[in-house]
Amino acid sequence: MLDINTLLKSVPRITPKYIRVLEKLGLFTIKDLLLYLPFRYDDFSKTVPLSKDFVGQAITVEGKIIKAKNNRLFRRKMTITEIVLEDQNGNLLKAVWFNQPYILENFPVGSTARFSGKLGMNGPASTRGDARSSTRGGKYFSMSNPAFEKSTRDATNTGRLVPIYSETSGITSKWIRWQIKTLLPLAKIIPDILSAEIRKKYNLSDIYTALSQIHFPDDMEKLIRAQKRMAFQEMFLVQIRTLEIRKSWEEKDSNKIKFDEKLIKKFVNNLPFKLTNAQRKASFEILKDLEKPRPMNRLLNGDVGSGKTIVAAISALQTVSAGYQIAIMAPTEVLARQHFLSFSEIFKNYDFNIALLTSSYKLTSYHPELVSGSKKKMLKQVQHDKREDLLDKIKTGKINLVIGTHALIQKDVKFKNLALVIIDEQHRFGVAQRATLQSETMNIDDGNKKAIPHLLTMTATPIPRTLAIAYFGSLDLSILDEMPKNRKPIITKIITPTKRNGIYNFIRSEIEKGRQVFVILPLVEESLSESMIDVKAVKEEHERLSRVIFPEFKLGLLHGKLKAKEKEEIMSKFSNKEIDILVSTSVVEVGIDIPNATVMIIENAERFGLTQLHQFRGRVGRGKEQSYCFIFSESREQKSLFPARLKIMEKTNDGFEISEHDLKLRGPGQFFGNLQSGLPDIAMKNLGNVKLIKFARTEAKDLLENDPKLKEHPELQDDLQKFSEKIHLE
Numbered sequence: 102m103l104d105i106n107t108l109l110k111s112v113p114r115i116t117p118k119y120i121r122v123l124e125k126l127g128l129f130t131i132k133d134l135l136l137y138l139p140f141r142y143d144d145f146s147k148t149v150p151l152s153k154d155f156v157g158q159a160i161t162v163e164g165k166i167i168k169a170k171n172n173r174l175f176r177r178k179m180t181i182t183e184i185v186l187e188d189q190n191g192n193l194l195k196a197v198w199f200n201q202p203y204i205l206e207n208f209p210v211g212s213t214a215r216f217s218g219k220l221g222m223n224g225p226a227s228t229r230g231d232a233r234s235s236t237r238g239g240k241y242f243s244m245s246n247p248a249f250e251k252s253t254r255d256a257t258n259t260g261r262l263v264p265i266y267s268e269t270s271g272i273t274s275k276w277i278r279w280q281i282k283t284l285l286p287l288a289k290i291i292p293d294i295l296s297a298e299i300r301k302k303y304n305l306s307d308i309y310t311a312l313s314q315i316h317f318p319d320d321m322e323k324l325i326r327a328q329k330r331m332a333f334q335e336m337f338l339v340q341i342r343t344l345e346i347r348k349s350w351e352e353k354d355s356n357k358i359k360f361d362e363k364l365i366k367k368f369v370n371n372l373p374f375k376l377t378n379a380q381r382k383a384s385f386e387i388l389k390d391l392e393k394p395r396p397m398n399r400l401l402n403g404d405v406g407s408g409k410t411i412v413a414a415i416s417a418l419q420t421v422s423a424g425y426q427i428a429i430m431a432p433t434e435v436l437a438r439q440h441f442l443s444f445s446e447i448f449k450n451y452d453f454n455i456a457l458l459t460s461s462y463k464l465t466s467y468h469p470e471l472v473s474g475s476k477k478k479m480l481k482q483v484q485h486d487k488r489e490d491l492l493d494k495i496k497t498g499k500i501n502l503v504i505g506t507h508a509l510i511q512k513d514v515k516f517k518n519l520a521l522v523i524i525d526e527q528h529r530f531g532v533a534q535r536a537t538l539q540s541e542t543m544n545i546d547d548g549n550k551k552a553i554p555h556l557l558t559m560t561a562t563p564i565p566r567t568l569a570i571a572y573f574g575s576l577d578l579s580i581l582d583e584m585p586k587n588r589k590p591i592i593t594k595i596i597t598p599t600k601r602n603g604i605y606n607f608i609r610s611e612i613e614k615g616r617q618v619f620v621i622l623p624l625v626e627e628s629l630s631e632s633m634i635d636v637k638a639v640k641e642e643h644e645r646l647s648r649v650i651f652p653e654f655k656l657g658l659l660h661g662k663l664k665a666k667e668k669e670e671i672m673s674k675f676s677n678k679e680i681d682i683l684v685s686t687s688v689v690e691v692g693i694d695i696p697n698a699t700v701m702i703i704e705n706a707e708r709f710g711l712t713q714l715h716q717f718r719g720r721v722g723r724g725k726e727q728s729y730c731f732i733f734s735e736s737r738e739q740k741s742l743f744p745a746r747l748k749i750m751e752k753t754n755d756g757f758e759i760s761e762h763d764l765k766l767r768g769p770g771q772f773f774g775n776l777q778s779g780l781p782d783i784a785m786k787n788l789g790n791v792k793l794i795k796f797a798r799t800e801a802k803d804l805l806e807n808d809p810k811l812k813e814h815p816e817l818q819d820d821l822q823k824f825s826e827k828i829h830l831e
């Protein structure tokens with residue numbers, strides 16, 4: 102008897118070949134497979150008689166097979182399968198497939214079938230004239246490579262909204278569809294983790310209905326309802342997990358670090374600038390947190406350039422002066438190195454030992470009196486340690502401040518008395534990743550077992566306040582919503598293709614004045630990491646600009662496929678003005694600080710969200726000179742749409758205003774990526790309202806109040822377990 106927890110390998114139809122692929126996808130049980138959701142749908146729901154009206158549209162045609170044959174083109178080593186179908190009105194459709202001769206066996210002449218695909222007229226040019234003779238009047242309808250099904254079968258691959266699953270090699274959507282179709286009745290016995298009460302309250306479908314409709318939707322409306330239910334469920338799990346971790350966090354002790362007003366005042370008074378009110382307020386909130394016996398868990402949210410580093414430095418100063426260690430983590434090695442230089446500079450008059458520990462660098466700014474002057478000189482002066490030596494210095498407390506990448510808290514690093522962890526993230530962490538960070542922070546190897554470190558995360562994505570409150574409700578928030586006064590707003594212009602050359606001339610004159618330029622290209626495919634296609638695109642643009650447009654200048658090329666050392670080299674060349682124009686993909690470090698770079702060009706800007714554009718723009722405008730951001734778009738189809746959306750970039754430099762706008766346009770998913778949910782894009786889009794997140798949190802809170810250990814909800818425990826594993830995998 103099959104059960105939802107039956108292993109897929111015990112399902113008779115599923116052979117070992119498939120098991121391997123399924124397991125790679127993390128699918129082990131029948132329930133796992135049923136919860137493997139489509140990421141999009143082909144809409145073949147329109148079943149219609151053949152008509153010119155539908156040419157160019159995706160439709161389903163049903164009829165009788167009147168002709169079927171395989172044509173072998175020996176010279177081209179190709180088989181073309183050709184089937185002619187006659188619909189109820191006697192109109193003919195010729196369907197062709199390439200190199201799938203077995204299709205023929207399914208459709209003997211005289212049988213009936215459904216074909217789904219884009220309807221064409223006259224047939225593809227590559228087919229032979231003999232097809233024409235089989236159709237009346239020379240004109241016929243055609244489909245190339247349509248989805249197909251015998252009429253006697255339930256509509257699964259044709260004649261409906263057809264689910265498309267993300268495929269890996271060895272497994273097709275069609276295969277997954279059939280498996281799920283046969284196993285779907287078992288979804289009836291999946292225990293529903295959303296109680297009848299909750300479902301009623303928020304008008305959500307039960308799990309069986311939701312799964313049936315998400316895999317094989319009757320119509321769009323039912324699909325959206327199913328997605329809403331699944332999105333709620335996922336958010337419910339996220340919130341339970343977050344609250345659990347929050348609770349275990351709050352039950353822990355921390356080191357109480359006394360606020361030394363004199364020390365901080367002196368430091369602040371010696372800064373070359375006056376703190377903004379927002380910086381003051383945030384610093385105060387953090388210093389107050391550090392005094393508490395419970396570990397801090399605070400998110401410092403401030404736009405690029407809002408001055409988060411100095412706020413972090415104030416908390417570091419307090420912590421180190423009290424005799425504790427602190428760890429600062431950046432998303433990449435390049436940024437870690439930059440932090441190392443900044444903090445060494447900021448604390449050059451203090452007797453702190455600062456270390457940079459990443460896989461490429463093991464540096465200590467061991468003798469602070471040496472570490473002054475230009476950053477370049479500084480790096481030469483610092484001591485290069487062996488990894489073991491540095492680890493030892495960290496363990497014995499000789500090092501006060503350790504800077505590294507995220508790996509710092511995951512690996513073999515042992516501390517003596519780590520009291521504060523600061524995470525500077527350029528990447529967007531979702532709620533679940535945040536929870537993971539917290540649990541990692543709790544588990545850092547530290548000589549003082551009784552206390553766990555305070556945690557400060559800094560994010561440069563201005564997250565709309567409403568969203569942050571709903572989403573990160575279990576964190577405390579400090580917001581830097583005020584820019585340092587000395588900033589000149591960046592002048593931003595949307596550039597249509599005809600104005601391109603004028604801008605290139607302007608850039609020429611800027612470079613002649615000694616300025617530098619960033620050129621950013623978007624990823625070709627929307628994905629989290631760069632593909633080779635992206636690298637090719639950026640190389641080509643680099644080539645074009647070097648040869649055709651700016652042969653007189655020095656250009657550099659930066660992309661994610663370069664080694665850390667290579668990136669580093671290019672960045673330092675750029676920062677030493679050995680490169681005038683840096684052409685880069687969008688995945689490289691946003692936080693990089695090159696004050697002399699005053700021009701930013703963003704290509705194919707229509708591919709980016711506003712928040713992202715704003716982040717790129719933040720790489721310029723860091724120095725004294727006037728900075729510019731030119732937003733290029735090639736998009737013809739979107740010509741009318743595109744500038745409207747982007748106009749706000751010209752109007753304001755306020756990241757929070759832009760992100761509020763973006764939230765309305767594109768929903769909250771973009772602020773976190775969809776990593777945290779494991780949900781398909783389409784469901785993430787349905788998360789589009791902050792309300793849903795809020796409701797899920799309310800219910801999660803309620804549940805945990807009544808049943809803190811989830812003793813009465815074993816099914817939830819299972820799902821949470823799975824969920825945490827999945828998140829860890831990512």
Ligand code: ADP
Pocket residue numbers: 374375376377380403404405406407408409410411561585586587
């Ligand atoms: P981010 O928030 O992007 O990390 P940084 O901390 O790197 O920003 O600050 C950007 C620049 O602004 C740095 O050069 C820093 O020294 C400077 N800065 C920070 N606070 C102020 C301030 N209150 N007034 C003037 N300049 C400031």
Ligand code: MG
Pocket residue numbers: 409410525692
């Ligand atoms: Mg920063």
